[in-house]
Amino acid sequence: MKDVSKIILEQVEDYNELLDDKVDTSAGDETVLFGRGGVLDSVDFVRLLVDIEQAVADEYGKHIALTNEKAMSQKNSPFRTVGTLSEYIKKLLEE
Amino acid sequence: MTSRIILITGTRKGIGKALAEHYLSLGDTVIGCSRSLPDWSENFPGYEHFELDVSDEKKVTEMFGKIRKKYGKLDVLINNAGIASMNHSLLTPFDTVKKIFSTNTFGTFLFCREAAKIMQKKKFGRIVNFATVATPLKLEGEAIYAASKAAIVSLTETLAREYADFGITVNAVGPTPIQTDLVRGVPEEKMTRLLQRQAIHRFGKFEDVINVIDFFIREESNFVTGQVLYLGGV
């Protein structure tokens, strides 16, 4: 099965096609998605999360909800970089 | 124009059935759902039915996953499924309250959320929710039903703003009494008094509702969102 980081990066690349201000993914797992240093506004970010949720569901056959209460209240946001998001998704997939 | 993909909840009978038959006869692709199977669908080979409760999150998300894979898009969602209970609030069990809110309000929310996830990809979508004149008329004996629908009005207005950037409009239709099973239990004299409070004193018809929904979902209505249209002049 495809690695979660890879899925996220693919979705970011896809989404980049719609954006003027593109997310530079050359840093791989360190790529900033949201928060300081990120270029996505909150609506773009919501749409990207939805795409990632769907891509993960297609690959792993399991539906995960990325924006549950736990995620929203964590001190270190799991949404900050490709790496943190990927770790977070892996945890959800194991649950 | 390629055929529209239209998802309608509560298609087994009543208004939902009439809506499904209407859009099927126009050549649209219609997907429906309700807790039990409809007995009319064999006349329409293209119709697809999901047997589920609209407040069952797991089943609902599974259904949307299947729709996304099979069609790759969703043009229209009509949140018609709904239940009512006519009773004085002093005689309304808490379980009934929960059931009404689950189906009407939470079900509507769940479908809006999952539909918008698919619709945003194409930057196009039309969502129509079901309100009721019981809310503005403040009908005694329908406190919980009216409250669950008032919440739908509020959802419609706010989601219209949240989804505007995605090219999705969200509106609601508020029917007057229509003679379906839903209002079967209402005593006749109460019903007569109710019709008197409308500007136009007659029962609603399926076509009245269909007409409003046709308007909300047409391409040209892309500047119409967050609106609740009450029938009968209420």
Ligand SMILES: NC(=O)c1ccc[n+]([C@@H]2O[C@H](COP(=O)([O-])OP(=O)(O)OC[C@H]3O[C@@H](n4cnc5c(N)ncnc54)[C@H](OP(=O)(O)O)[C@@H]3O)[C@@H](O)[C@H]2O)c1
């Ligand atoms: N008739 C009126 O006078 C009137 C007036 C104003 C507003 N409305 C609104 O119009 C809508 C349709 O009403 P109607 O008169 O057509 O009612 P109806 O004849 O009682 O039909 C209700 C439909 O919803 C389905 N349904 C109910 N609960 C469900 C659930 N939890 N999950 C999935 N499907 C469910 C039913 O099928 P199953 O039983 O198989 O699930 C049925 O197909 C409702 O939202 C209602 O509030 C009606």
